[in-house]
Amino acid sequence: MYYGSIEAGGTKMICAIGDENGNILDRFTTPTKTPGETVPLMLSYFMNKAKEGMKISSLGIACFGPIDLNKSSDTYGYITTTPKTAWMNYDIVGEFRDTLEVPVGFDTDVNGSLLGEVTWGSSKGLTDVVYLTIGTGVGGGIMSGGNLVHGMMHPETGHILIRPVASDPYPGRCPFHNNCLEGMASGPAIGERWGKPAAELMDKQEVWELESDYIAQALMSYILILSPQRIILGGGVMHQEQMFDLVRAKVKEKLNGYIQTSELDNMEDYIVPASLNDDQGIMGGIKLAMDALES
Amino acid sequence: MYYGSIEAGGTKMICAIGDENGNILDRFTTPTKTPGETVPLMLSYFMNKAKEGMKISSLGIACFGPIDLNKSSDTYGYITTTPKTAWMNYDIVGEFRDTLEVPVGFDTDVNGSLLGEVTWGSSKGLTDVVYLTIGTGVGGGIMSGGNLVHGMMHPETGHILIRPVASDPYPGRCPFHNNCLEGMASGPAIGERWGKPAAELMDKQEVWELESDYIAQALMSYILILSPQRIILGGGVMHQEQMFDLVRAKVKEKLNGYIQTSELDNMEDYIVPASLNDDQGIMGGIKLAMDALES
Numbered sequence: 001m002y003y004g005s006i007e008a009g010g011t012k013m014i015c016a017i018g019d020e021n022g023n024i025l026d027r028f029t030t031p032t033k034t035p036g037e038t039v040p041l042m043l044s045y046f047m048n049k050a051k052e053g054m055k056i057s058s059l060g061i062a063c064f065g066p067i068d069l070n071k072s073s074d075t076y077g078y079i080t081t082t083p084k085t086a087w088m089n090y091d092i093v094g095e096f097r098d099t100l101e102v103p104v105g106f107d108t109d110v111n112g113s114l115l116g117e118v119t120w121g122s123s124k125g126l127t128d129v130v131y132l133t134i135g136t137g138v139g140g141g142i143m144s145g146g147n148l149v150h151g152m153m154h155p156e157t158g159h160i161l162i163r164p165v166a167s168d169p170y171p172g173r174c175p176f177h178n179n180c181l182e183g184m185a186s187g188p189a190i191g192e193r194w195g196k197p198a199a200e201l202m203d204k205q206e207v208w209e210l211e212s213d214y215i216a217q218a219l220m221s222y223i224l225i226l227s228p229q230r231i232i233l234g235g236g237v238m239h240q241e242q243m244f245d246l247v248r249a250k251v252k253e254k255l256n257g258y259i260q261t262s263e264l265d266n267m268e269d270y271i272v273p274a275s276l277n278d279d280q281g282i283m284g285g286i287k288l289a290m291d292a293l294e295s
Numbered sequence: 296m297y298y299g300s301i302e303a304g305g306t307k308m309i310c311a312i313g314d315e316n317g318n319i320l321d322r323f324t325t326p327t328k329t330p331g332e333t334v335p336l337m338l339s340y341f342m343n344k345a346k347e348g349m350k351i352s353s354l355g356i357a358c359f360g361p362i363d364l365n366k367s368s369d370t371y372g373y374i375t376t377t378p379k380t381a382w383m384n385y386d387i388v389g390e391f392r393d394t395l396e397v398p399v400g401f402d403t404d405v406n407g408s409l410l411g412e413v414t415w416g417s418s419k420g421l422t423d424v425v426y427l428t429i430g431t432g433v434g435g436g437i438m439s440g441g442n443l444v445h446g447m448m449h450p451e452t453g454h455i456l457i458r459p460v461a462s463d464p465y466p467g468r469c470p471f472h473n474n475c476l477e478g479m480a481s482g483p484a485i486g487e488r489w490g491k492p493a494a495e496l497m498d499k500q501e502v503w504e505l506e507s508d509y510i511a512q513a514l515m516s517y518i519l520i521l522s523p524q525r526i527i528l529g530g531g532v533m534h535q536e537q538m539f540d541l542v543r544a545k546v547k548e549k550l551n552g553y554i555q556t557s558e559l560d561n562m563e564d565y566i567v568p569a570s571l572n573d574d575q576g577i578m579g580g581i582k583l584a585m586d587a588l589e590s
Contacts, residue, residue, distance in 0.1 A: 144439040145439065149440065151524060152523065155519065155520055157520050160516045161457075161458055161512055176551045177553065222520060225435075225452050225516065226444065226446055227445065227449055255471075258454060260376055
């Protein structure tokens with residue numbers, strides 16, 4: 001059995017074919033232009049692979065947002081109010097379902113990454129997990145009680161309010177909330193605050209002290225609200241390895257002993273990097289495809 | 296069929312007997328002293344009712360916390376690190392299960408209230424709901440995807456960090472986090488900040504403007520993290536009716552159009568008071584009992 005997977009991102013589209021163990025058997029990557037330019041290339045990929053004998057039984061799409069996940073909505077399966085205007089109100093699920101004639105599973109990119117990690121990564125078997133990515137933007141996927149959280153739409157965890165540190169004059173860059181988490185802690189915010197790209201600031205301890213404070217504030221809220229068994233941090237900013245210990249220490253300091261669990265006693269195992277070599281999203285898409293076929 | 300319900304609170308214990316429609320057929324209230332003093336009275340209530348023909352088939356306990364909800368834990372069913380020291384490490388589930396010889400359902404008081412509201416209240420049928428109570432303390436119950444959220448323990452939503460308003464010099468009163476939501480917005484915090492009890496401050500507009508700002512900040516985080524279909528606000532502070540419109544307006548202002556859903560377009564129906572005349576907790580206990588019997 002072959003499953004199709006798409007990790008639909010703002011800069012590139014990854015298409016892949018995988019098996020029921022999450023193995024990626026083949027993949028194709030193309031830049032995200034307009035639907036008219038990009039989608040035909042993606043469809044051709046799956047159709048050509050079918051001719052070669054790798055016909056997919058179903059497809060999973062882990063997609064940048066915001067998206068409509070409400071199955072009773074008229075616009076279920078659409079990318080909705082994205083600032084990428086060419087993709088606004090685009091029926092991505094319908095396009096692939098109707099052309100490839102397979103069941104299509106659909107979720108946010110971050111829920112997809114989380115699903116990959118709990119299905120085939122080091123968080124396998126956990127039921128309550130937060131996956132936060134800190135890069136160009138900040139976004140989070142959430143699983144609660146074994147279900148990916150959707151609610152009225154889907155989480156937008158990157159935009160929660162954090163407390164600006166008194167010594168930080170940076171006003172934030174979120175067009176909606178100025179100094180929310182994404183406004184203060186995204187890669188571009190780091191670059192703007194310090195006057196050069198994050199990658200060139202690796203040896204500046206004060207950069208990462210401040211950054212880890214903002215991330216720890218957000219993690220404190222996630223912990224108090226969701227009580228997750230684990231938090232996975234991904235994205236470009238978290239490729240700065242020193243960040244993990246800084247964030248762990250600050251989360252502990254901020255919680256200040258209020259919550260006592262065996263999970264929090266073992267911070268190394270509580271706040272962890274992604275474990276699937278940046279394939280967590282596309283592997284999550286395989287699982288979305290498997291679940292779509294079953295339902 | 297009769298179901299037993301206990302709403303175990305820090306100041307009083309409410310015991311009740313109900314039916315499968317959530318009707319409360321009988322109730323008994325006693326002050327919360329020590330387990331040795333209080334629990335025998337509660338047990339006697341249920342045993343006497345059994346003799347009168349109202350023998351319960353199962354029991355639900357909606358309990359002040361923190362509590363252990365992990366069924367694979369050795370201390371499942373215990374009240375754990377509560378500041379009410381007489382109840383610390385008390386096996387409340389075991390005591391009632393072993394003496395009354397019935398299945399016992401168990402959850403937090405706030406999850407119990409939420410369960411009452413979604414089972415028999417105006418939020419019937421919703422699957423993603425936050426129930427926040429703002430009174431002596433601040434606490435929240437959460438349902439996500441139809442399941443009450445437990446995770447590694449249970450939510451402690453009252454302790455998230457909010458941003459102190461610049462004009463508010465009050466330092467907060469939470470012993471763990473000083474100026475977290477509970478530290479800044481509980482009833483006692485209002486009293487301490489303004490020098491008299493909240494009930495005597497009803498006509499002071501600035502009191503409720505500030506209070507609603509802190510609550511709205513917290514609601515913004517819950518909305519961005521959980522994407523709930525509705526938020527129910529209960530507790531003494533929310534008996535100030537003018538609070539609802541203030542909170543609704545401030546939530547809208549803070550989200551600033553970032554999330555667009557039909558739910559948020561209808562704020563009157565999105566941020567609502569509890570609907571069960573303060574019986575939501577004890578009615579939730581009935582549902583916990585029904586679920587315990589089924590499983």
